[in-house]
Every structure is written in structure tokens, then in C-alpha cells.
Amino acid sequence: MLRVQVRTCSINLHRLVLLLCFHRLVLLLCFHRLVLLCFHHLVLLLCFDRLVLLLCFDRLVLLLCFHRLVLLLLCFDRLVLLLCFDRLVLLLWFHRLVLLLWFHRLVLLLWSDRLVLLLWFHRLVVLLWFHRLVLLLWFHRLVLLLWFHRLVLLLWFHRLVLLLWFHHLVLLWFHRLVLQIYEAIDNHDGSFCAELLSFKHPHVANPRLQLASPEEKCQQVLEPPYDEMVAAHLRCTYAVANHDFVEAYKFQTLVVQSFLRAFQSHKEENWALPVMFSVTLDLRIFANNAEQQLQKKAKGQPGEMLEKAAEQLMSCFRVCASDNRAGIEDSKKWGMMFLSNQLFKIYFKINKLHLCKPLIRAIDSSNLKNDYSPAQKVTYKYYVGRKAMFDSDFKPAEEFLSFAFHHCHRSSQKNKRMILIYLLPVKMLLGHMPTHQLLRKYDLMQFADVTKAVSEGNLLLLNEALNKHETFFIRCGIFLILEKLKIITYRNLFKKVYLLLRTHQLPLDAFLVSLKMMQVEDVDIDEVQCILANLIYMGHIKGYISQQHQKLVVSKQNPFPPLSSVS
Amino acid sequence: MCPARELRDREAQNRLHRFEMLPGTERDRRPRGDPLRAVKEYSRPAAGKDSTNPTELRPPAVLLKTVRYLIDEITAPSHQHPWTEVYSFVFDRLRSVKQDMIIQRVSGSDCVAILERTVRFLIYASYRLCGEPLRLYDPRINDTHLQEYLSWLLDCYATGSEAHPNQEEFQALALLYNLGSARATQHIMELPERLRSTPAITLALSINQAFLERNPVRLLRLARRLNFLQTCALHRHLAACRRDLLLVYSHGFSSRNCRFPLERLSQLLSLDTLLTAQLCQTYGVEVNQDNQVVFSKAAFSEPEQGKLHCNLYHSIVSEKQKDLTVQNIIHGCA
Secondary structure, eight states: OHHHHHHHHHHHHHHHHHHHHHHHHHHHHHHHHHHHHHHTOHHHHHHHHHHHHHHHHHHHHHHHHHHHHHHHHHOTTOHHHHHHHHHHHHHHHHHHHHHHHHHHHHHHHHHOOOHHHHHHHHHHHHHHHHHHHHHHHHHHHHHHHHHHHHHHHHHHHHHHHHHHHHHHHHHHHHHHHHHHHHHHHHTTOHHHHHHHHSSSSGGGGOGGGOOSOOHHHHHHHSOTTHHHHHHHHHHHHHHHHTTOHHHHHHHHHHHHHHHHHHHHHOTTOOTTHHHHHHHHHHHHHHHHHHHHHHHHHTOSOTTHHHHHHHHHHHHHHHHHHTOOSSOTTTOGGGGHHHHHHHHHHHHHHTTOGGGHHHHHHHHHHSTTTTSSOHHHHHHHHHHHHHHHHHTTOHHHHHHHHHHHHHHSOTTOHHHHHHHHHHHHHHHHHTTOOOOHHHHHHTTOTHHHHHHHHHHHTOHHHHHHHHHHTHHHHHHHTOHHHHHTHHHHHHHHHHHHHHHHHOOSEEEHHHHHHHHHHTTOOSOOHHHHHHHHHHHHHHTSSOEEEETTTTEEEEOSSOSSOOGGGOO | OOOHHHHHHHHHTTOOOGGGBOTTOTTSSSOOBOTTTOOOOOOOOOTTOOTTOTTTOOOHHHHHHHHHHIIIIIISSOOSSOHHHHHHHHHHHHHHHHHHHHHHTOOSHHHHHHHHHHHHHHHHHHHHTTTOOTTTOOHHHHHHHHHHHHHHHHHHHHHOOSOOTTHHHHHHHHHHHTTTOHHHHHHHHTSOHHHHTSHHHHHHHHHHHHHHHTOHHHHHHHHTTSOHHHHHHHHHHHHHHHHHHHHHHHHHTOOTTOOEEHHHHHHHHTSOHHHHHHHHHHTTOEEOTTSEEEOOTTTOOOOOTTTOOGGGGTHHHHHHHTTOOHHHHHHTOO
């Protein structure tokens, strides 16, 4: 500041000195003019006037140059003004030139009356005016260019400013989310916290939250272990945005682990249960997606990631199940059924059903088992029913699956259909055939032929139906159970034979013929005896076989008891 | 087949097996080991023990040669030593082969060849040593290891890209060995159609279906079509099968006045009449003087533990062996 001021002063001094020199010169000339006047020499007068004017002009020009210099030194980016001055200076030079020429003209006029010269001078003048115009335009153009550059520079600066503002905004959003989580934890608001940490919430699509290293920010606001949890969650959103589910799974594991540490430290309170539900659900989903990604790349063992996820969920389950101190309202046991359902889903996927047993035992022995929400109960009964089916306990399986089917909400058609796929074979084994209407309503026409075949005792149709929809049945895992329907079909077929012959002593040949009619290959009388003996053993037929007479003797009362009463 | 260091150590500690000693030095106080006959033994992995030393590991080609040696020179020839000893030696050495394979993560055709022979050996052994006292042969240990080898082999088939000529044989063997298991059946059902329609697997599936339907007559009839090794795999279920037959017939033919001819029953059970009578006796089914069986619901009873000697009823299996040599059976050339 001081330097500039000193400079300005020195410049002003220089200016003043020059001004004085010029004034002196001008005064001198005026004096000389006056002297000349005394001599009445007009021409000389004019010359002097001309000189004076020239000097005035020079003075003006120099003044302007100085002003320009001053401005240069004071304001560096006032290029526009500089140019204006340049323009002005040039203008003045031109004016000066013009005036010079005018004087020359005038002088020549006075000296001679040569028109040609006049015209020549006029022409010169016009040319110079023209050049002046051109130069003006050129300067205007330069000015505009510089205005344009200024605009560009301005925009570039604005952009820089905007970027910085943007980052500031990112940090603000980030800060906002972390603060929201902190508040939610402070207020023990489990459901809001769960939303903020879940992947169903729209905040995960926000690109502003996808930071690669959010740890420091989280540590500033939250206490451990919540800071690790939120940092891992944010890293997870980043990974999900890049569609790298293996990484996402790893970070979600960290989320679950740090959450579990926090959860364990909550003595006698269970507000964080919704958070547990959402993080474990996301863990399972990411494990599924990661498995699919690995399968595509043909790396890793199938089921590896899901098994690890199952171990994590099991540790959560243990924390919930071992909460004995708190009262019913604050007990963590309310989380047991949800976790069991998640674990069932994993165990069914990796085909390790024997691991379901301890979970079922734990839930059965708890006193809360009828008080869970209907949705959780329906899912639980569905999986327990499927397990019972797999263990060939058909009566309990029917009970569980019927419960699930009836209590499943009317609008979840897909779930109802899934339950029905497993309920139908069980009911058919117990002798209850579904109606056509039901099958059409839930789009399960694959069972239509099977139903028809079993109720009619038509083995041929049954084999055909099982072969036709083999892939569907195998995929659902019910093919083997449907094969068990063959025994029911035999029973129905033999009942028809009994009804046709209307006697209590049925020749074994009749059964053989009926089987041959159904195109059952390579069956002989020994096998017929065996099949009949099996039906008698299972209680589907009341009677006995006589080897000597080759007859089946059935009881006079109710020889073919109804299917629901047997087994 | 054995690292030099191990041979020296075992020689010094007098831990050589009879089959590894230099002929002529067996009776010495410190028998000498024959480097051409010594095989690396199985040692349990432990903390601090470095099993991954490359000088001690045998590459896959050597492992296959070892397995061939074990079968051709040890298993196949008839010894004066009881076969239980042969079995325990070969079992242990095969276990060390498996350990080497796991450490080196062997896969591909070598791995498959070794596993196939091992599986065949164990299935044959499960039949041949059936009934031996527990201290010489434990069927449960054999079963555990056989299941492990089988699942590894089936994994190799599932993940490998090259065609395996013996795949259908082993898929069928796996199903027959695990008859009635839902997991095994589901696995077979998930095989590609082309594989499932091969004769071996179709037959195994029908036998499985007959077992699940509880139709022992059909099962035993179909079992006659199996070859020797498949019957060995099936043989541990035959006892249950026969029991089912007697149980079901006890209920089906349960009538005081009815009689069932014994020859008919023995035909169904694929046994001769004497053995059938003996079997009936074990299960409490009455056989009267005219060789007629009197079935009765109440009479049927489960035999006590240890009363049922499975190896008495092996005729269905042994008659298929005929002139097959053990070597051919295990190498699969039969």
C-alpha cells in the first residue's frame, strides 16, 4: 500500500514537472506569437498557433499517457480502461493528425489556390477518418475480446467457487446424516435409526454420501462402536454404488459386528431391535448377491458367504436368546423369531436343514412364541412346515403350513403361492385333493394332472404328469414327496377294483390286471402281493392275503378306511 | 513313495510295517526298510508340524503310481496274512495320499483317477470285512471316510470341465451306497438329463424308488441286475430290506390258517431255504415242519443287537464275484 502511494506521489511529481515544462513552453510560444503578431505575419502566426496546438495536444497526450501509467500501476486488471485510454490516446493522435493536416491545408490554402492539392488533402483526411474508424472497430473488438475473456475467467472462478461449495455441501449432508444417526441413538429411536442404516431408504442413492473414507468424520460425532458402524455403512453404500457386492458384504459384516457390540452393552433395553432387523436383512441380501457374483466368476465355494453370514446371524441370535434379566417389554427375546426366519432362509438355500433344529427348539421353549407379529409367525410356520415335510412328519407339516396359508395376508399372492406349493403335496398325502379353482387362482396348474391321477387311481397319468413337470417339482424340492403319492394311487386303484368286483374275496389276478392296464411294466404276482401287504401294513386296507387261494380277503366293514384317518 | 527322511526315522524307531520291510530282515531286532516298498504313512496335522515341505510331498503322478502299487502289490495278491491287516495298511496309506492331495490342491484327471480307485477299494472292503470284530475293522470309520471321498469325487465331477468316462458308474454307486437318503436322491435328480438316463443310474434310481416305496420284492429283483461292485455298495441295506419284507408280509399275510411256502419266500429273499429259515427264526417268524411259513402280526420281533449276522447272508453278493479278480474290481476293468 505504501509502495503504491509513494509511487503515485513520484508519478504525480513527474507529472507536475512535465506539466510545468509544457506550460512554460506554451507560455514561451505565446510570447513568441505575440512578438510575431507585432510583425503581422499571419502565416507565422498560424504556424505558431499550429505549434501551440500541437504542443497542447502533445501535452494532452502525455497527460493521458501518464494517467494511463498511473492507472496501470494502481489497477492491474482494468485492461478495459487501459484500452479506453489507448483508444482515447490514439483518438487524440488522430485528432491531432487531422488538425495538423487541416492546418497544413489551411496553410497551403493561404499559400496557393491549388484545388488538386486541396482534394488530395481532403482525400487524405477521409482516408485517415476511415482508418480511424477501422482502428476504432479493431479496438472495440479487442475490448470485446477482453470482456469475453473476463467473462470466461469469471465463470471459471465461479466454477471453482461452486466446487468448493459443493464439497462443503457434501460434508454438510454427511454431517447431517451422522447427526441424525447420533440423535436417533440418543433418543433411543430404534425405527428411525433402522431406516437411516437400511438399504431400502433412499439416502443410499444419494451420490453425495458415497465417500471413500468417512471414518474421521464419524469419529468426530459418534462414540465407539457406533462410529465404526456408520463408517462401515457408508463405505458399504459406496461399494453398492459400484456394484461390488463382495466388498459390500464385507463392510456389512463390520456393521453387524460393531452393532452387536453396542447391542450387547444395552442392558435391559431393546430399542435397537429394528436396527438389528435391518442390518441383518441387508447382510443376508448382500451375501446372496456376493454369491451370485462369485458364481459368475467361478470363484470360491458355493455357499461359503452364506455360511459366514449365518454364523454372524447366529451370534446375534445368541445375544437375543440369552437376555434373561430384562422384563418382557424390554427383553431382546422379541428379536428371536425374525433372526430365526433369516437363518432358515439361509439354511434352506445352502441345504443344511439339520441346523434348523436348535432354532426351532429355542423358539418352542420360549414363552413369547404366540405373541410375535403375524408376519413373523407366518414366515416361521412356513419354514418349520417345510422342515417337517422334509423329515416326513406330514401331520405337523400340514398343521404348520395351513396356519401359514390362512394367516398370510390376502394381498401377498406370491407368498401364498409359495406356501401352497408345499401345502398341496402334504394335503394330498393325507387324502385331501385341491379344487381346480384353487389351482387356477394361484397359477399352480402343474398339480392339476397329479391331483386327477391320484384321485382316480390312474398310475399312468400320474407318471406322465410327474415326468412332464419334473423340472418344476425338482426345483421346488417336492418331487420326492409327490412320488410318495404313488402309494395313495395304488390304494385308490385297488379300491376301484374292490368296488367293481363287489366281493370280499378278491382274486390277486384282478389287481395284476388293473396294474397291467395302467401300463406298469414288469410287475408280477409277487410284487402285487408285496404292494398289497404294504398297504395292509400301513393301514390303508383292512384284511389279509391268502397265498394258497391267491386271494385278498378284506374286512366286511370299511375295508378301505378314509385317507385322513390313516397315518 | 516314501520320503527318505521318514524311512530313516521309522527304521530307527522300528515303526515299519510288515509290508515295507526288506524281505529277510523281518525277524531282526531292527528290520530294514525297503525303499521300493515303503509308503509314506498318514500323520495327523499338528501345530508346529510343517506338512507343506516340498521335499516330503509327492506330486500327483507319484500319488497315482502309489495307489496303483498299493492295489496291485498289496491288495490283489493273496497273502498268508489276514485281510484285515492288508486293509488297515492300505487304508492308512490311502489316507496319507489324500492328505498330500489336499495340501497340494490336486484337481483334474489325476485326482479323479485316485479317488475312483479309493472309493472302489473302500466299497469292496465294506463288503469283504463285514462281520469282522470291531477291533480289526470298524464299519463306521470306513463309512465316514467313504462318504468324504465320495462327496469329493462328486464335487470333482460337478466342477470339472472335462468329460469323465466313469461318472455314471460312480453316481450310481453313490446313490446305491446312500440308498433312501433324500439328499443323495435330490442330488441325482439335479443331474443333467443326459446323465440321468444312462442305464446304471436309471437302475440305481429304480432301486432307490423301490426302497422308498417299501417294495422289497421289486428291490431284490432289480438288485439281481447289478454288477458285483454295485451289489457291494448296496449290501449294507440288504438287511433292512429283508427285514422290511418279513415285517410287511407278517402284517399282510397275518392269518392263523394261511401258509406261505418257504421256497417262495427264499426265492423272494434271494437266499437258499436253510438260510431263509434261519433268518425267519432270528425275526421270530414261525416256520413249521412242512417248510411253510406262518406269518403273524404279533409274532414279528426285532432281533437283539448282534444276533443278526449279516455275513451269513452274503450269497447274493458273493455269487457275483465269480472270476473277478480284486485288481480288476478296483481298477474298474471288470
